[in-house]
Amino acid sequence: MAMAMAMPMEVEMEMERGSAEICSGGSSSALLAPSVSDGGVAAQWSEMLPEALARIFAVLPLEERMRSVPVVCKAWRKAAMDPTCWRVVDLHEWSRLMPWEVIHRMVQLVVERSGGGLEELSVCRLANDEPVDYIAKRGHGLKVLRIPFCQVTDGCIANIAPSLSRITHLDISGCTAISKTALAQIGRSCKSLARLDRNMSFFFQTNNLVAEEYDDEALAIAAHMPLLRHLELCYGSLTNSGLAAILDKCKSLDFLDLRGCMNLTIDGAMAERCRKIRVIYNIKFNDQFQMLDLYDDMSDVHYSDDGWDIEEWYSSSDEIDDVLPCEMW
Template identity: 40%
Template sequence: MEKKKKARLCSDSSSSQSHGEERVSQTCSCWEGLSPEILALIFVRLPPDEMARRVPFVCRSWRETVAGPYCWTEIDIEKWCRRCNRSEIIDPAVRYLVRRSKGTVRFLSAYKLGNRTFAFIASFGKCLKVLKIPMSQVIDKIVVEHAGSLSMLTVLDISYCVKITSKGLEALGKHCKSLIHLRRNMPPPEIELGSKAVEDEAMAVANTMPGLLHLELGYGLFSDHGLDAILTKCKALCHLDIQGCWGVKMEGDLEERCERIMFFRSPWDDDEYDDASSSDSGSDGQGDKSGSSSDYSD
């Protein structure tokens, strides 16, 4: 009798294990059977670095999905870039992910990019609508050469890009006719008594970006003349931020015109910008060493 019970227990255990393996197999086959488009909708909820480093090693279908363009229409790695804070790692990582999009990238948010990477992004930029690259070291020459490839842009953040001047802004304005949101906040300048206002950037915005709804020009060097041009030509503005633009005196009817805008931040508003608190300040200048070149490869 005891032998029969043991045999029955062994049989039940074996059967249970078999059913368990079968359920696991069915679950795996269900996941593997999903189309790349469906899998991508799930994977994009993961942080990009996790998606690039972990997902490909689960199974073949997951690897093929992550290697394809479906997961990379929106690339938001600014937080990772700030943690890494090393251009020699950030630049190849961004190029690697943009290449995976195969020209379908619509949203890109990164940090501290160089000239080569900006040019590379532009070459894949036929669908790009949102580009956020604060603190980048891109120069005017590269912007002028490649602005024509970014004609679909509606949102642009080039805050703290100190090597881009009015020449680069003008090129972007001429080619990006759909632009409605420009963020161009700069570091607080060292202004000497009697120094002249610099109107070039304000005039470039006014003359080439009349469709703007949202404009941030924190710590710009322009005066009332530049502000007047912006208010005159950018008639659709509903958000204007000129914090720290100390050359603006708000004389004449400028204050009244600014108050008509739904959101207006004056030159004397003392709120701090997020960019300043999350840039190089507070670190030893070397960045977070946890960012590894193995996270992405070019």
Template identity: 40%
Template structure:
């Protein structure tokens, strides 16, 4: 191409257009871009725009039926090339099976608030072997059985998010450390683990995870009131490990940077640091819209 010459946007290769279009809002990508020209419409209909499907924010304010229809359409367009999938509130077993059937390239999977059961997770875990980051926050019907199935089948797993809502977890305080044990015995390669308000984890369970996951760099125990750790012991034996909690002053941080979840910033604090405790109020916690606003504003006090 001669110096000073230009090339029309509609002449760009579909994969190049896909890289550009994936930065657009979902509504524009589905309704505006296809009407511009044939090449843009073709790019949007193909897999290049849908290697990363992140409709979590949209699904939080949408009806379950609409979410499932949207997800089925986008998975069909991806043609099995999905690297990242983030969607909230899935309800039906067939849609989980659909995800598993198209998971050969999947690395990041975020399914918060989903109505999955242990039997469903055990059924699909074998198809998720390439997963490196998994979010099962606010999935209340699954138990240690699911985590064990994930750990045994997803050997590349380095990040797990299993945060809970503090008020709902009141009903499950009688449970023991089964989930902590499942994590410790099947997920030795974890680098990041978030278990905020998984309140039936106690000191024994937390220490089992810490000792069994030698690569662990970040552990979120905020709201896990039964955990009592020795900060000096952790600093001495696990100098690379950052631990948040269990004490919470206000709200806890929002962190959706799935692609870069192992990069720790200055906002992560060592366990039992008095200077850090004064800064917890700066952290932001995201709640889903289905939770009552009054309930989410009042945090249970530290015991």
């Protein structure tokens, strides 16, 4: 079955890099690059080496990798299953539109496809600890994990943190079920962590904490994450005391986002300290409902008839029952 697909610029660049590397051994037939004449002669993509195809497919949008590539021909389908295609997976926008059961099933699918080689994963709205545990236990090579607005708990973090020792960037923004306990465990286990995103919402900041807890998370970060270079605490509850602790202990910090932190008063000596690094903090509120749009405002999420779902991607596949069991977790 033939299918015409436009090549994005990233694909063309990756194809050139793959050609140079694969052909470096001296074999002139190692990679058959597409040659399209003015008359529109179809490129013989199916004759490429599987590893070359896999590298090209890896830079395609996720929907194309899942939905279009596997149905072109057997060679493409085989290449699309290669773990190389699944080292970096961004499900963030897609997961905003899907029921949590489908999101969980997709997470298991991409983790399995990666064959343990997953390096970067972005997904939101996971409804419990199970998919997060699944990711961590099978993704020992993870370097970037973005799981904002997920219902992950302190207990889950305690279990998985040792498996995330290679993490350099962690996003747990909006994860309201975790506390200073989880942050301390992350700091103790993830020694390579250079960036932490812990952005919250205006309503959580004001409705879920008492004054004695305002600096708990900031103090945990200061005590256990001294090597952080990038820290986001938008709508955090920290006060000047918590900020001072972070500035004292996190000596490598060069970026700090404090937008919406209404318990801070940054002037005088504190303002002078903040000038030494890049700090964003001067957001003014007109009323209590004015909110910074950190994640395109999750309140406007709606289900769309035009959304692409996981079942539809595999409607022509004989493996749908094996890959996507109804009872995954």
